Amino acid sequence: xxxxxxxxxxxxxxxxxxxxxxxxxxxxxxxxxxxxxxxxxxxxxxxxxxxxxxxxxxxxxxxxxxxxxxxxxxxxxxxxxxxxxxxxxxxxxxxxxxxxxxxxxxxxxxxxxxxxxxxxxxxxxxxxxxxxxxxxxxxxxxxxxxxxxxxxxxxxxxxxxxxxxxxxxxxxxxxxxxxxxxxxxxxxxxxxxxxxxxxxxxxxxxxxxxxxxxxxxxxxxxxxxxxxxxxxxxxxxxxxxxxxxxxx
Numbered sequence: 001x002x003x004x005x006x007x008x009x010x011x012x013x014x015x016x017x018x019x020x021x022x023x024x025x026x027x028x029x030x031x032x033x034x035x036x037x038x039x040x041x042x043x044x045x046x047x048x049x050x051x052x053x054x055x056x057x058x059x060x061x062x063x064x065x066x067x068x069x070x071x072x073x074x075x076x077x078x079x080x081x082x083x084x085x086x087x088x089x090x091x092x093x094x095x096x097x098x099x100x101x102x103x104x105x106x107x108x109x110x111x112x113x114x115x116x117x118x119x120x121x122x123x124x125x126x127x128x129x130x131x132x133x134x135x136x137x138x139x140x141x142x143x144x145x146x147x148x149x150x151x152x153x154x155x156x157x158x159x160x161x162x163x164x165x166x167x168x169x170x171x172x173x174x175x176x177x178x179x180x181x182x183x184x185x186x187x188x189x190x191x192x193x194x195x196x197x198x199x200x201x202x203x204x205x206x207x208x209x210x211x212x213x214x215x216x217x218x219x220x221x222x223x224x225x226x227x228x229x230x231x232x233x234x235x236x237x238x239x240x241x242x243x244x245x246x247x248x
Contacts, residue, residue: 158181195230
């Protein structure tokens with residue numbers, strides 16, 4: 001196993017603990033599909049519970065780090081230039097419908113630079129992670145972006161707006177989980193990813209995973225943290241992808 005930092009180790013342990021709640025609640029969602037109330041309130045509770053576990057676990061040994069989370073927003077502690085960026089369940093609509101494609105996303109940002117990212121898919125038991133200058137991994141195996149250079153052979157991921165505006169110029173998928181889309185670019189399952197007006201916590205971990213896997217990602221710091229236009233891809237097709245996206 002590659003050597004990992006104490007911070008990444010902490011992130012992995014926190015996600016493993018939180019994932020137990022997700023897996024248990026995901027099992028319940030199927031029963032709720034048929035109930036009158038439906039699963040929506042239940043999923044919101046799961047989201048909040050998972051976030052609470054992550055915040056508690058990460059705070060145990062790093063009491064001074066601040067947070068930016070999907071559910072709570074900013075939690076400012078003593079260190080205001082060090083942030084944990086958390087999305088407790090990215091892909092809640094999939095979760096809500098009993099579709100097993102969602103993930104926990106956690107990143108560590110110091111002075112506006114993301115230095116560690118982790119994306120954990122609890123159902124498929126795949127954990128993607130990267131640290132600055134230390135490569136990207138899935139379950140301890142090194143990953144790299146794809147090597148494809150012919151854009152017609154590539155597969156891209158986006159959201160509804162992206163797929164609508166770019167089809168059929170690019171072969172695209174909308175999986176409903178930005179974090180996993182980015183992780184999949186990092187390990188070469190997808191060749192590129194683009195999305196407008198997305199939140200920092202959806203993409204922070206994926207950004208460093210792609211970069212450390214040899215991919216290219218645009219500068220996200222020039223956007224408001226709730227309105228990021230992200231572009232990511234393998235280096236052979238990145239510029240070609242941007243050309244196709246010039247009006248998106």
